[in-house]
Amino acid sequence: MIEFRDIHKRYADGTRAVDGVSLSIPESQFCVLLGSSGAGKSTLLKMINGMVEPTSGELLVTSEALNGKTRSRIQRRVAMIHQHFNLVARLSVETNILSGAIATVPAWRIFAGAYPAELRRRAALLAEEMGLSEVQFHRRCADLSGGQQQRVGIARAFLLQPPVVLADEPVASLDPATSNGVLKALRHTARENGATVVCSLHQVDLARAFADRIVGMRDGRVVFDGSPEALDTTASEALYARAGS
Ligand code: ADP
Numbered sequence: 001m002i003e004f005r006d007i008h009k010r011y012a013d014g015t016r017a018v019d020g021v022s023l024s025i026p027e028s029q030f031c032v033l034l035g036s037s038g039a040g041k042s043t044l045l046k047m048i049n050g051m052v053e054p055t056s057g058e059l060l061v062t063s064e065a066l067n068g069k070t071r072s073r074i075q076r077r078v079a080m081i082h083q084h085f086n087l088v089a090r091l092s093v094e095t096n097i098l099s100g101a102i103a104t105v106p107a108w109r110i111f112a113g114a115y116p117a118e119l120r121r122r123a124a125l126l127a128e129e130m131g132l133s134e135v136q137f138h139r140r141c142a143d144l145s146g147g148q149q150q151r152v153g154i155a156r157a158f159l160l161q162p163p164v165v166l167a168d169e170p171v172a173s174l175d176p177a178t179s180n181g182v183l184k185a186l187r188h189t190a191r192e193n194g195a196t197v198v199c200s201l202h203q204v205d206l207a208r209a210f211a212d213r214i215v216g217m218r219d220g221r222v223v224f225d226g227s228p229e230a231l232d233t234t235a236s237e238a239l240y241a242r243a244g245s
Contacts (some may be wrong), residue, residue, distance in 0.1 A: 037202065048166055
C-alpha cells in the first residue's frame with residue numbers, strides 16, 4: 001500500500017509542484033496519474049522511490065513510512081520504467097534486463113557478465129512474455145524499435161519481482177498503436193506479479209483503457225479520483241481546461 005498524507009512539494013525556485021495531496025493506493029492496483037504537462041505527476045511519482053523529497057507531509061510506501069532511515073530499503077522494493085527507456089544501447093537485451101538486478105549482485109559478477117543462472121532464466125522468461133524473440137534477446141538494444149526497447153525496460157523493472165513499479169510517461173515517445181501494445185504488456189505482467197503500478201500518462205484514452213483507477217491532477221492537486229468509467233467528458237475536459245476558462 002502507498003499512502004500520501006497531505007503531501008506538498010515546493011522546489012527551490014518557489015514552484016509549487018504538489019500542493020496538498022492525500023491519496024491511498026492499495027496493493028496490486030494499476031493507478032494512472034493523468035494530467036497535462038506540469039500538473040505534478042512526475043514529482044508525485046518520484047517521491048515514491050525517494051528521488052524527490054516532499055517539503056511537508058507523510059508518505060508510506062509498502063506500508064512503511066519513507067524517511068532517511070527506510071529510504072534505501074524501500075528503494076529496493078520499487079522499480080522504475082522511464083519515458084526514454086534508459087537502456088544501454090550498445091549492450092544486448094539480455095544484459096539490459098539483467099541490469100535490473102545490479103543492486104543485488106556482487107560487482108565481480110556484473111563485470112564478468114556472470115549473472116546467476118536463476119536470474120538469466122527469469123530474464124529470458126520476461127523477454128518472452130514481452131514478445132521479444134530469442135534472436136532479439138541477444139541483439140543490441142540499439143537495433144530494436146522504440147516499442148521493443150520499452151518492453152526491455154518493462155522486463156528489467158520486473159526482474160526482481162518488486163511489489164511496486166513506477167512508470168513515468170512510459171509511452172510518451174511511442175505512436176498510438178505501439179503505446180497500446182506496451183501498456184497491455186505492462187498491465188499483464190503487473191497482474192501476473194501482483195505488483196502495484198503507478199503510471200503517469202497524459203492521454204485520456206490510454207488512461208481509460210488501462211487503469212483500474214484514474215487520479216486526475218492539475219496544478220499540483222488531485223482534481224479527479226475514480227474509476228475509468230467515472231471519468232466522463234466533463235471531468236476529462238476539466239483536467240485539461242486552461243486556467244480561467
Ligand atoms: P508533470 O509530470 O505533470 O509534467 P512535473 O512534476 O514534472 O509535472 O512538474 C510540476 C511542476 O514542477 C512544473 O511546473 C515543473 O516545471 C516544476 N518542476 C519540476 N521539476 C522541477 C525542478 N527540479 N525544479 C523546479 N521546478 C520543477
